[in-house]
Amino acid sequence: MRAQADRQAIADLGVLYARAVDDHDVDSVVAMYTADGVFERRGVAATGRAEIRAAYVASFDTYRTMLHTPHPGVVQLHGDGTASGWSHGHAELATRSTLVLASFRYEDDYRRVDGRWLFAKRSITFMYAVPADELATSFGSVERMRWPRTAPEPADYPESAPTWETYRA
Template identity: 45%
Template sequence: MVLDLITIGWRYTMDFRRPTTTAPAQTPEEAYRQLRSLADESALRNLGALYSMAVDDHDIDTVVAMFAEDGSFTRAGHTVQGHTALRDFYIGMMDRYVTTLHIPNSHVITVDDDTATGILTGQAELSLNGTLMMAAYRYDDRYARQDGRWVFAARTLKFMYVVPIEQMPTSFGDSKRIRWPETPYAEADLPEALPTWDSYKC
């Protein structure tokens, strides 16, 4: 079953058939399109990896330049849009954390000419107010090709967990895995809130 969840705020589930299906090229034009798609996917994976490094390096100019002029970033229901707002947001985030290490994991991409979508999973280590936080996240991305270069049109961040490192052994049994210091525990974004979480019983 293919789910389109854009209407409820973010598109989590891709059509798994398209990014996992191949067919031999029958014409030179088809072969060119396949090679172009591979090149686009490689460039988009580079974008995801370089974004993580730029955030960890506090390279604010590079981070902002990775977004379209009207690009947006959404986290915890709050969206910032446009280069000026994005710059202010990332400067605030960089001021908040002493050290961060973002580690991209899987990255599934679907390209449609000059636009693309992707889901990127990753893990992070964050130093916050003397507490080492561990996180697992997913980005729901929309991309745009501008002047031959891929940029983020929109990024939506969801957490499977954000917990102090000492709580890692015990936190998984609780759905309240958003545990920022000095704030009440909150429900994790993933996976319990997904429509597939309980539908497998039907």
Template identity: 35%
Template sequence: MTDIETRVRRLEDRAELQDLAVRYFLASDFDDFDVIADAFASGGTFSAGGFPGATGGQEIADMIRGARANFGTTIHTPHYVLIDFVDGDHATGLVGAHLEIATGGTSVYGAVRYEDEYVRVDGKWRFASRNMRTIHVGPWDEVSSSLTSDLPVRWPGGEPTASDYAVKV
């Protein structure tokens, strides 16, 4: 490829990876588990601080289906997707997002970052790994103080825990 073709291809790849992140969030919000399964490479992995992970698109979709059984409406809102290309078929990314989740009669709000690895399979970008890292989360009435606490992760019904990132208090 010429230099301009390489640069255009990189822009197209960046757009496809950003769309992959958004499609994943929308599929999560609308319980589209087929789209979730298809978003991962065959050996792709998903993990989240404090929650067991899964491997392979179908197992990941099943794990998310199980987690969502305790949720009502959810809204995943990505704010940025930072992408670094390793080579033409591999990249890493950091996706910053906010979550709004109805669970147990409570509205929960939080901030997370997804540490991603991407791989192009059969001409299509997919997640090779996705690791959700929680910054803070909790019921609306606790969000006002969650970032000023050593224990900013406050899932309803559970004990408050530390963030996956260092929090300055």
């Protein structure tokens, strides 16, 4: 029973997180991290609640309207008040002039603190992040990272997976 309740609490954390991000509720987002928590975006880490807050405020300042749609993930409970897991999601992110569509993957470490599951570390990588009007022409390209006002870059996955080149072996 405990494992089932823990899995549900962790699943709820992901959904509540998406809503808080979309609502620009920075206090709720930051409270979902442990005091020493880490938010990592494409290899750049924000550590501790003050840095995490600054990272989200910068994102909220860039994207006026956000809609994150989390997908069910996989959670492994470690039995010591920690867990790890991963999940996928999609997002629509609007600047004043551009709608960006994104597909992402979270790799998470969780810790139970005072009976509540929190993110100890949340890392996000992207399959794509492109202006909506470029999705059809960019999806087959490796350079699927096309944030507004930046040069295209290679996506984080799936090309980085070891199986990407070896599946025919």
